[in-house]
Amino acid sequence: MTRRGILLFAFIVAFASFTACAKPESPKEPEVSGQVVDGLRQIILPMGSEAPSLIVYRGDYVSFQTEGSTRRSFQVEALNIDEALPLKGEKPYIKFKEAGEFEYLLAGQRGRIVVKELEGNNYTELRSAQAKELIETVQPYILDVRTAREFAQGHIEGANLLPISEFQHRVNELAPHKEEPIFIYCRSGNRSTVAAKILLDQGFERVYNLRYGIIEWAGEGLPVQK
Numbered sequence: 001m002t003r004r005g006i007l008l009f010a011f012i013v014a015f016a017s018f019t020a021c022a023k024p025e026s027p028k029e030p031e032v033s034g035q036v037v038d039g040l041r042q043i044i045l046p047m048g049s050e051a052p053s054l055i056v057y058r059g060d061y062v063s064f065q066t067e068g069s070t071r072r073s074f075q076v077e078a079l080n081i082d083e084a085l086p087l088k089g090e091k092p093y094i095k096f097k098e099a100g101e102f103e104y105l106l107a108g109q110r111g112r113i114v115v116k117e118l119e120g121n122n123y124t125e126l127r128s129a130q131a132k133e134l135i136e137t138v139q140p141y142i143l144d145v146r147t148a149r150e151f152a153q154g155h156i157e158g159a160n161l162l163p164i165s166e167f168q169h170r171v172n173e174l175a176p177h178k179e180e181p182i183f184i185y186c187r188s189g190n191r192s193t194v195a196a197k198i199l200l201d202q203g204f205e206r207v208y209n210l211r212y213g214i215i216e217w218a219g220e221g222l223p224v225q226k
Contacts, residue, residue, distance in 0.1 A: 030055055032116075034062070039164035039194060040093050045072075045085065051104065051111025058099040058115050059193030063092055072107040097190055118193050118209075120200055125211040128220050131183065134208060140181035141174075145195045146214075150187065154224040156217065164191040167198055178204050185210035185217070 033054045034043035040063040041056060047067045056062055064085045066072055071084045074094075079102060081094055096115045104111050126134060134140060135158075144151055144159040151161045162170060164186070174182070182204060186192040189211045196209045210217065218224050 032056060036060075036168065036194065036198065038169075039167060039191065041194075045106060051106040051109040053111060054104075054113040056096050056113065056115055057193060057197060058096060058117050059190040060096050060115075061093040061190070061194065062096060063087070064094065073105065075105040076102050076113065077105075078102045095190055097188070118197055118200075120207075122205055123196060123200055123207050123209070125189075125209050126183075127211060128217045128222055131185075131208070131210050131217070132222055134181075134183060138181050140183040140206075140208060141177045143174075143182060143184045143195065145184060145186050145191050152226070154214070154218065154226050156185065156214065157223060157225045159185075162195075164195055167195050171198060171202055174199070174204075178202075181206040181208060183208045183210070186213050188213040188215050 032041075033052075033056060034041045036042075039061065041060045042063045042065060043054065043056075044065045044067065046052065064074060064087065066085050071086065073083070074085045075082045078100075079096070079098060081104075083094060085106075087093065099115050099117045101112065101114050104113050135142070135156075142156060142159040144155050144161050145164040145167060146161075147163055147165075148161060151159075155161075162173075182199060184192040184195050184199075184207065186195075189209065190213075192209050192213065196207045199207050214224070
């Protein structure tokens with residue numbers, strides 16, 4: 001083989017090796033809509049003829065804001081949601097408690113909303129029996145993200161109270177526990193999911209969430225402290 005042939009052969013082999021090792025980029029996942037502020041996911045719905053596609057997490061408490069001063073109807077039939085936006089009153093938010101893909105109507109215009117489960121290599125959802133075993137064997141740092149009133153009515157022994165409404169502003173207080181397993185719970189597993197996402201975004205290494213909250217825990221006869 002000539003020198004030129006040898007060089008050409010070497011180039012072909014090197015190129016083939018490079019292309020074999022190169023991995024195609026995985027498609028980028030669509031971003032979750034809005035941003036979490038004081039425990040609420042705030043989403044601004046624009047004026048216009050089309051209802052935008054939305055993505056939220058299961059467990060999100062969503063505060064919808066609308067451009068302009070006109071109130072508009074918001075309906076998700078499959079989730080029994082029928083409200084006028086912007087929401088008013090003591091609870092100006094909508095809870096998304098069920099994962100899935102749903103059609104919604106915004107002032108008569110059809111849109112799509114995806115309610116996705118929180119996932120991650122360092123995130124685990126537990127049922128009550130699993131949580132009891134975790135507490136007994138691993139002894140995680142326990143967080144209750146309900147209100148002070150709910151906490152006083154009954155909580156899991158050893159729990160530390162940090163209400164979801166204060167969570168973002170006080171998350172730095174948890175820095176000493178960043179490398180420890182953290183077990184979070186609330187009433188039914190919604191607020192705790194919001195808190196878990198905040199911790200994951202902050203780089204906490206092991207986060208456990210009581211999927212159905214203290215309702216399931218107490219309902220199975222597990223101890224509640226007052």
